Every structure is written in structure tokens, then in C-alpha cells.
Amino acid sequence: MSVYSKPITFALLSAVVILVGTFITLFIPMMLPSTQPVSDYIKPYTAIELEGRDIYIREGCNNCHTQTVRPLRTEVARYGEYSKPEEFAYDRPFLWGSRRTGPDLNRVGGKYPDSWHYKHMNDPRSMFAKSNMPAYGWLAKRKLDTKYSYRKVSILGYGYSESDVRNQIEEYRKKVTSADYPARAVRESVTPPELRSELTEMDAIIAYLQKLGRDVKALKKKEMRMVAEASPVTASKRNPFAGSKKAAEEGEKIFKKNCAVCHGEDAEGGIGPNLTDDKWRYGNSDSDLYTTISEGSPNGMPSWKGKLGNEAIWKVITFIRSQREQD
Amino acid sequence: MDWVDWAYLAFGGALVAVFACIVFYYYKPRRKRHVEEPKYRMLDDD
Amino acid sequence: MKENGYDYSVVRGFAFSAIFWLIVGLLVGLWLAAEMILPQLNLTPWLSFGRLRVVHTNGLAFGFALAGIFSCTYYILQRLTKVPLAFPRLARFHLWLFNIAIALAALSLFAGMNTSKEYAELEWPLDVGIVIMWVIFAINVFGTLIKRKEKQMYISLWYIIAMTVTIAVLYIVNNLEVPVNLFKSYSIYAGANDANVEWWYGHNAVGFVFTVPILAMFYYFLPKSTNLPIYSHRLSIIAFWSLVFGYLWTGAHHLMLTPLPEWIQTVAIAFSIFLIAPSWGSVVNGYYTMRGNWDQMRTNYLVKFFIFGITFYGLQTVQGPTQGLRTLTAFFHYTDYIPGHVHMGTMGWVTMIISASFYYMMPRITGKELYSIKLANLHFWLILVGQLLFTVTLWIAGIQQGAMWKATNPDGSLTYSFLEGVVALYPYWKIRLIGGLIYFVGIVVFTYNLIMTARGAGVKLAETRAQTA
Structure with missing residues (x-):
């Protein structure tokens, strides 16, 4: 009697056969810390940045934007320093993406001021007439829901206390609503009056975009300061x-x-x-x-x-x- | 070659050996009738 | 209609579910194709590209393809075991659960409940529902296999077993997540590990949804509709084990040149190249089956679908591994070349085989003659032309985009801004939309033909034909 006459044996055998490759290329790397190293230079997201990241996920931004700069000359010239594994230690899920209908975003943090992002998110074609990115002005018309923020950072193990989270939210609210916030004029032009003193989903997603690659750039700056000194x-x-x-x-x-x-x-x-x-x-x-x-x-x-x-x-x-x- | 290379080679060799055994087993002429039987039976009226 | 006590109601139910979700998924796809050139079509949050693309992929991969697979599996299973389904009422429950799950999936994705992991975007409550649904399906598969009357299992049954086992493992491992609330969860894996798990899943979803069960259909319906035995049963044994062994190693070819450890990428690409062999094992098996009977390409309307389908499969399985090679991935990855590749597999291989399988089954499960072979031929040519226009255009677009991203001036600076690379693709995206429209018309013809067949409109034709003969 061959295995082709025994369905249950056949199923078990198939399971073993598919698990060989799975074990070697999936489970073994998972047990090796070097697969996903952790570095002191890379900080976890703040509660606001995380909320922004969740909006990025909700809106499926990863369907058009990648977040991994490959170690290729033209790619580094276009986006900046290539991506390192330690940058993704706090990314659950990862957001590397698979198609660049729009540009890579792994180094977008600090590339433009907040005002650029408010204007661009609100109406991409007001800045680039031929862009095909959807307009996301409606994000500024929705108040940011922070009900689950603490729960989220605890699940992800970022190590913030409940009051840390409250402070982070309040500090960011103060920052974007203060009179001397550099992006104040454009923020107010896209945010309806009743939400101008609150945090909106737009504020959060911009906070997240500004975080992308920021720690790597800070490290690079530190190196340059060392060189200068x-x-x-x-x-x-x-x-x-x-x-x-x-x-x-x-x-x-x-x-x-x-x-x-x-x-x-x-x-x-x-x-x-x-x-x-x-x-x-x-x-x-x-x-x-x-x-x-x-x-x-x-x-x-x-x-x-x-x-x-x-x-x-x-x-x-x-x-x-x-x-x-x-x- | 260090041990990692040897391990790759040994693993690759083992896979080739398993593959060869499966091919030799099913391609033995005396097994042909038995192995090929279901392809005719599936055409029978069901 | 029941002969030998076979239960065809679920076969029919899943077939029409497949058609329904196919139409929905294609309409969403057309809207997306139009959004690429007319961003004003992002009318509301739930119609915005980022949310809609996920409805398109899930709707077609799971709504259409899976329903087609369930339909054909329930048919093939009974025919090859020569016994009725072990649990027909459970199968009917499966049909209902499936359609409810897909409908909820579409609604939740429109609403932005989305884990972001490609082809596994559904949030955790739906994941639980899908696992339950899969177990119900597996109970019927193994229940029926155990009480079968035919001793040796034919090729198609191996592929069905492999799919049943592997999808369960893939789906559960990739969807392990910690819930925040009913609508939101986080993956238990971080960064590079999450990427590795996701593309192990993503690539094998292609392997065990778009390949393995479709091969089960191919190996069953091609011999059945031509009345020719498959060329070699033993070749298919070698091809089967090599395919299911090799597939699971290859996920990381989606992650070439990313921060994933290099050895995983290298192993993935080595196995991807290896996979050309078992894939072409099936292609060769299909071609050789037709040896001496190639005239059936003209005389038997179904053969076209199978032979063109397996040809696209053959092209895909060479194109896929080569575009994963480091040098080529550096050029092609993230461009439109990749959607071009995927769509030849789905619009060419998967849809052609499912279409022909439905045409074969429908008269047999309804007891009514096929409504129109002429329309079936029209359907074939429309989806063939639409698909080729779509895919070849995207390949060319991908090559242009890759070249523009890489172009540098003599001083080493970049020649084109990113936006210039987008603008250059607008003409291609227009052609792609036209290709998609032609394809969609073909599918409408298909739907009409099947509905008319099920309603018995073909019986009259057969009677008049019999009278004149």
C-alpha cells in the first residue's frame, strides 16, 4: 500500500514536507536575535506617532509607499542612507511595502517641514499638479481618538506609563496648537475651527511621517559633529x-x-x-x-x-x- | 571553505540524493503499470 | 439532480458565489485602474486607493478564487472517490459561512480595519471565522477521502490535500496577533521577522491558492474534457513533491535587498530557480497529454482554456524566479513589472482554468446543456486579449520606470525626479484600463453564459440540434 492510498498519512507527510523549509527559513531566524537587532539609537514611537502609524495602516498607505531604502547607489541618492535592520525593532507590523506608486518614505522624517505635509496631505495637486496621490484633507476634520493609546503602547511594550502617554499626547497637542508653531497658518487653513485646539488624525499622521528615519539621521548628525570636533x-x-x-x-x-x-x-x-x-x-x-x-x-x-x-x-x-x- | 559552506553543501547534497531516490523509485520499469494505473481509472465513467 | 447520491448543490452554490465575487472584484479593480490616472475618483475615504486596493485583492483571491476552488474541490472530490460528500449539510453551512465572511471582509476593509499584511489584511475576529470555515472544509475533505471507493488517489486529490494542510498552517502562523479591541490588533512579530513571516505567507498563498488547487483542476478537467489520460502519472508524482517541498523556502524573494538577513534571501532565490522544474513538470505533462490530438484546440472549445492557461502558468513560473534574481530585482522590484507578472497568473492561468472547469461542470451538475459554445469562445478571446494588453503593457511600464529610477547624469546625480517617473506611466495606465475593460466584458459574457445554462436555456438548443441531426 502506497502513501497515495492513505489520505491521513498523505496529509501528515505533506505537513512534514512543507515544514522543512518553514522551519529553516522562518523559525530558526526567529530564534536568532541578529535577525531583528535592537539598538539604543532607535527609539520607540511616542503615543502620538503610533496613532499616526495606525492611521497610515488604516488608510493602506503601504499599498503605494515602501519603507525600505535598498543599498543601491541611485536609491541612496534619491532617498538617503539605506535601511538598517535595527530601525524596525518596534515595527509591529512591518510596513516595508511592495510597490512604489509613490516614493519610499523610510527617510521622509525631517525632509520637509510640518507645513509642507499639511499642505500636501490636504491637496497633493496644489503642490504637484501631476501627482496621482489621493487627497487626505478629511483627516484634518477628524478628531484623533486616543482612547486606546495607552493600551496600544503597553501591548507593544514601549515601556511608557499611563501618565507618560497622557503627557506625550498633551505635549504634542500644545506643540501644534501653540501660537509659535511654525506650521500654524497652514494647519489652521486645513483644520476646521472647532478642532484647531484639538489633535486631529492629520496631526498624528504627520507626527508619524516626521519620525520615519529621524533616529538614523540624528545618528548621522552625531557622527558629523564628531568629525567636525x-x-x-x-x-x-x-x-x-x-x-x-x-x-x-x-x-x-x-x-x-x-x-x-x-x-x-x-x-x-x-x-x-x-x-x-x-x-x-x-x-x-x-x-x-x-x-x-x-x-x-x-x-x-x-x-x-x-x-x-x-x-x-x-x-x-x-x-x-x-x-x-x-x- | 568554512563549516557553513560545508553545511550548505551537505544539505544540498542530501536534497539531491532524496530527489534521485524518489525519481529512481517511481521510474523503475516494473513499477510502471501500478504507478500509471490511476490516470486510466479516472477516465472511467463515474 | 442527483446521480450516485452526489451532492451538487454546494458545487453550484460556490460556482455562482465565485462569479458574483469575480464581478465585484473586477469592478473594484477597474475603479482602481481609473484612480491611477484620475485621482479625483478618490471620492470618499472608503473609495480611496489605499483601502480599495485591499478590497480588490482580497475579493478576487478569496471571494472569487477560493469559491471557485471550493466548488471544483467538492465536485472533483466526489467524482474521484466515487462517493458522495461525507457531510453534505456541513458543506452547505460552509457555503453560507464563506459568503458571510467575504461580505464582512469587504465591509471591514472598506471601513479601514486592516492589518496591512498583504493578502492577510483581515482583522482578528474574521481570521477566527476563516479558521473555523477552513476546519469545516477540511472535515469534509478528509471525511470523504476516508470513505472513498477508489483505492489509489488520483493526482488532483494530492493537490487538494496539500492545499488543505498548508493553507491552515500558513494562515494561522501569519495571523498571530494581539488584539487591542474588536477592530484592531498588532502582529506578534516585529520588523524583519514580521516581514519574513508575511512573505512566507504571501508567496505561499500564491502557491497554495493560485497554484496547487488550480493544478488539481487542471489535472482533473483536462483529461476529462479531452478523454485523454494525463501523459505521465509518475512525472506528476515527482513534480508534486518537489513543488510542495520547494515552495515554502521562497518567500524571501519578495524581500530581496531589504534588511532581512542575506542568507535567507539567497536560499529563497536558489529554491525559486529550482521551482521552475516542478512547475514545468506540470506544463510538460499538459502539453504531452495532447500529443497527436492537437486538433482538439479547434474542435473542443475547452482545450483552448486549459492549454493557454497552463502556458501562462509556464511563463509565470519562469518570469517569477528570474525577476527575483538580485541584479534583476534591483531593477524591477517596486515597479509595475510586478503587478504585470501577478496579473498574467491571475487573469491568465487562474481564471482560464476556473472558467473552463465551470463550463465542464455546469451541464453535468444541472443536467442541462451548455447555453452557447459561441459565447464561450467569445469569452475566451476577450479575456485573452484583455489580459495580454493589460500585462504586457505593465511589463513595459515597469521597465521604463525601473530605468528612470536608475538613470543618472554624467556627474552622478539623478536624471529624473520621482514625479517624472509617475507622469511617464500615465499613457501605460490608460492602456491598462482599456485592457481591464475588455477583460471585464469577457467575464460578463461568461456570467451570462453560465446563468443561461443553469436556467435551462441550453436544453432547447440541444433538442433542436438533436432533431436536425
Whole structure:
């Protein structure tokens, strides 16, 4: 008797056969934390942003807009930094989408001011005559329902207390209704008078759009600030940690992690020159050393200002100096 | 090749082997009549 | 009409439910196609594109295709087991529950109750209803199989079993969610895992709704309507197991170049390429069945539907894996090339096979002659031309859009703004709407033909024909 004569056996066998691929490509990745990493730089949505996200879902925005920038040159040029897995740790459900009838939105946060969004959501063709996006002016005519906000953030485990949620809602209401809100004029032009002092669905969806990619952009800004601070032009020319033992120890750790590959574990040299002798190619002063580390050199030394930043560079210098003193 | 590559290769090889066994089993000439029987029976008047 | 005690009332009920939801789904589709070029048609919140697109996909995938599948399954099941349905009253309950669920689904989606996961947008109370409905269906499938009189199960029954088991697993795993209230819930998975689960589901919904049960129909109705045995039963054994094994690995080809771990993407694309083999196993099996009898393409109106249907299936199963390859996905993904691909599968393969199956079944379950073969031929040519105009236009549109997104100036800056890429597609979208309209007329002809057949209008024709013969 073959399996083709036994329907129940056949059903069980089919179940096993379909579960092999399911187990390997679905359940195993689910058990690996690396599939969906969590980063301190990426913050969960506020209650308002989450309400906006739920409106985005309700209106099916994901049917025309993706939220994942692929690591392709033209895509990065069009939208910005490509999407990283840690950005989606708080996304339940995910909203990557499958069709770009409209542009990707993963980096739209901060790209335009709020006023742009009020105007655009209200009537896309007032800004782009040939756009085919539906007008969403009616969102400004509906008061935002925050009855379930606390319940929602608790289910999602964002870690806010009930009063946190109340504050977030109240603060955002204050922000958009205050006299000096930069988008005040256009907000009032799309919001009916009786709702101008309340939160509308339009306010929430704009709060959500402004959140998209904001943390990644903030991280990028922080990196750029580090670069600016660690440029020899702007950095102080004097080592703030000169002679500090603690700084030298910290510098040693940084050195071992970043520099030892080329300069040797104890700075005795390798691919890169020995740093414990008296020969210096690019000058011996603290400020010369600083410039070499921060900017790199033509002979292969990379620039470290973006990776280490101002403080760490001085600590490494402190460590190098301490090595020489020991000899 | 590290162990991950070997694992991929072994897994792929195992799949090919299972596949080959199924093909050889059902394509044995002496089994042909039995295996092909339902395609005629389904045409009978029901 | 009952011979051998077979229960045909549910077969007929599901067939006409399928037709009803087909008309509804296509009207929504036409409205959407018009919205693409005339955004003023987003008249109300519930008519806005984002909500309507979901009604279109769910209405056709589940309202039309699933009803068609239930109809044909209940027919094939009784015929191949040579026993009546195990639980005919349960099957009638299934019919009612199904239509209520689809109606509520449409209403809830119009109202914006939507989980956003593609082809699984229904909120949790409806998910529960659908699981119950599926269990009821499965009880009848296995109940009937167990008391069957035919020892060996024919190919179609394997595909029906595989669908019954797999859809249950897919639907439950992908729809696990935590309710906020009756109308809102959140997925239990986050980010990349949610994406991975969703496209494992999404792709296998294509596999086990648009492929597996349609193959069950193909393997049953092609031999039946030509009176030719299928070319090779053993080839279909190899193809069956390879297909159901391979399908479940491939979901991540929908997520190429996203933040999903790269190895999952690579494995998915490897298995996608592999799947060409079992898919073409069925294509070859269909073609070889017709060996020496190709004249039936002219003389037997049903054969056209089956052979063109399986040809579109063959094209789809090559186009799909290739557009998933990394280099090509970088170009094609997110463009109109993909809707072009999907619609050849649904408007070509799925609808053609279901149409022909209905034409075959209707006279047999009503005991009345088919109303008009001429109209069936007209139906065939209209849906063929409409579909090709629709799909080929979208492929070309996709290529143009992909090229515009990628175009750069000599200095490396982008040549076209996003909006320029949209504006360039308006002419294609107009042609697509025309293709859709032609297709819709074909479906209206189909509906008319089936209704007239069921009402007995064909009997007279047969009588006059018999008299003149």
C-alpha cells in the first residue's frame, strides 16, 4: 500500500514536507536575535506617532509607499542612507511595502517641514499638479481618538506609563496648537475651527511621517559633529589629558581595538611604523600627532576623526606618550 | 571553505540524493503499470 | 439532480458565489485602474486607493478564487472517490459561512480595519471565522477521502490535500496577533521577522491558492474534457513533491535587498530557480497529454482554456524566479513589472482554468446543456486579449520606470525626479484600463453564459440540434 492510498498519512507527510523549509527559513531566524537587532539609537514611537502609524495602516498607505531604502547607489541618492535592520525593532507590523506608486518614505522624517505635509496631505495637486496621490484633507476634520493609546503602547511594550502617554499626547497637542508653531497658518487653513485646539488624525499622521528615519539621521548628525570636533582646525591643539594615567589606560583599550592591527599590540610597529621610538614622519608635537590620527596620512594611515572623535584621539595620544615614557 | 559552506553543501547534497531516490523509485520499469494505473481509472465513467 | 447520491448543490452554490465575487472584484479593480490616472475618483475615504486596493485583492483571491476552488474541490472530490460528500449539510453551512465572511471582509476593509499584511489584511475576529470555515472544509475533505471507493488517489486529490494542510498552517502562523479591541490588533512579530513571516505567507498563498488547487483542476478537467489520460502519472508524482517541498523556502524573494538577513534571501532565490522544474513538470505533462490530438484546440472549445492557461502558468513560473534574481530585482522590484507578472497568473492561468472547469461542470451538475459554445469562445478571446494588453503593457511600464529610477547624469546625480517617473506611466495606465475593460466584458459574457445554462436555456438548443441531426 502506497502513501497515495492513505489520505491521513498523505496529509501528515505533506505537513512534514512543507515544514522543512518553514522551519529553516522562518523559525530558526526567529530564534536568532541578529535577525531583528535592537539598538539604543532607535527609539520607540511616542503615543502620538503610533496613532499616526495606525492611521497610515488604516488608510493602506503601504499599498503605494515602501519603507525600505535598498543599498543601491541611485536609491541612496534619491532617498538617503539605506535601511538598517535595527530601525524596525518596534515595527509591529512591518510596513516595508511592495510597490512604489509613490516614493519610499523610510527617510521622509525631517525632509520637509510640518507645513509642507499639511499642505500636501490636504491637496497633493496644489503642490504637484501631476501627482496621482489621493487627497487626505478629511483627516484634518477628524478628531484623533486616543482612547486606546495607552493600551496600544503597553501591548507593544514601549515601556511608557499611563501618565507618560497622557503627557506625550498633551505635549504634542500644545506643540501644534501653540501660537509659535511654525506650521500654524497652514494647519489652521486645513483644520476646521472647532478642532484647531484639538489633535486631529492629520496631526498624528504627520507626527508619524516626521519620525520615519529621524533616529538614523540624528545618528548621522552625531557622527558629523564628531568629525567636525575632531578636525585639527577646530580641535584644541593641546592634549587635555596630558599625563593622566586613567586616560592612558582608556587610550590603551582604544589603541588595542583600532590601532594595534597595524602598529602592534604595544605600539612596537608592524605594517605601520613603531610608535615607541624617536622617529616621527609627520612631526613630534601633540598637535602633529593629532593631525596625523584625525586626518590620516598619504602612506596608508586612515583618517580616524569619524570613527574615534576628539576625546578618543587625545586618549590614544596619551597612551602613546605613556609608552615612550616607560622606555 | 568554512563549516557553513560545508553545511550548505551537505544539505544540498542530501536534497539531491532524496530527489534521485524518489525519481529512481517511481521510474523503475516494473513499477510502471501500478504507478500509471490511476490516470486510466479516472477516465472511467463515474 | 442527483446521480450516485452526489451532492451538487454546494458545487453550484460556490460556482455562482465565485462569479458574483469575480464581478465585484473586477469592478473594484477597474475603479482602481481609473484612480491611477484620475485621482479625483478618490471620492470618499472608503473609495480611496489605499483601502480599495485591499478590497480588490482580497475579493478576487478569496471571494472569487477560493469559491471557485471550493466548488471544483467538492465536485472533483466526489467524482474521484466515487462517493458522495461525507457531510453534505456541513458543506452547505460552509457555503453560507464563506459568503458571510467575504461580505464582512469587504465591509471591514472598506471601513479601514486592516492589518496591512498583504493578502492577510483581515482583522482578528474574521481570521477566527476563516479558521473555523477552513476546519469545516477540511472535515469534509478528509471525511470523504476516508470513505472513498477508489483505492489509489488520483493526482488532483494530492493537490487538494496539500492545499488543505498548508493553507491552515500558513494562515494561522501569519495571523498571530494581539488584539487591542474588536477592530484592531498588532502582529506578534516585529520588523524583519514580521516581514519574513508575511512573505512566507504571501508567496505561499500564491502557491497554495493560485497554484496547487488550480493544478488539481487542471489535472482533473483536462483529461476529462479531452478523454485523454494525463501523459505521465509518475512525472506528476515527482513534480508534486518537489513543488510542495520547494515552495515554502521562497518567500524571501519578495524581500530581496531589504534588511532581512542575506542568507535567507539567497536560499529563497536558489529554491525559486529550482521551482521552475516542478512547475514545468506540470506544463510538460499538459502539453504531452495532447500529443497527436492537437486538433482538439479547434474542435473542443475547452482545450483552448486549459492549454493557454497552463502556458501562462509556464511563463509565470519562469518570469517569477528570474525577476527575483538580485541584479534583476534591483531593477524591477517596486515597479509595475510586478503587478504585470501577478496579473498574467491571475487573469491568465487562474481564471482560464476556473472558467473552463465551470463550463465542464455546469451541464453535468444541472443536467442541462451548455447555453452557447459561441459565447464561450467569445469569452475566451476577450479575456485573452484583455489580459495580454493589460500585462504586457505593465511589463513595459515597469521597465521604463525601473530605468528612470536608475538613470543618472554624467556627474552622478539623478536624471529624473520621482514625479517624472509617475507622469511617464500615465499613457501605460490608460492602456491598462482599456485592457481591464475588455477583460471585464469577457467575464460578463461568461456570467451570462453560465446563468443561461443553469436556467435551462441550453436544453432547447440541444433538442433542436438533436432533431436536425
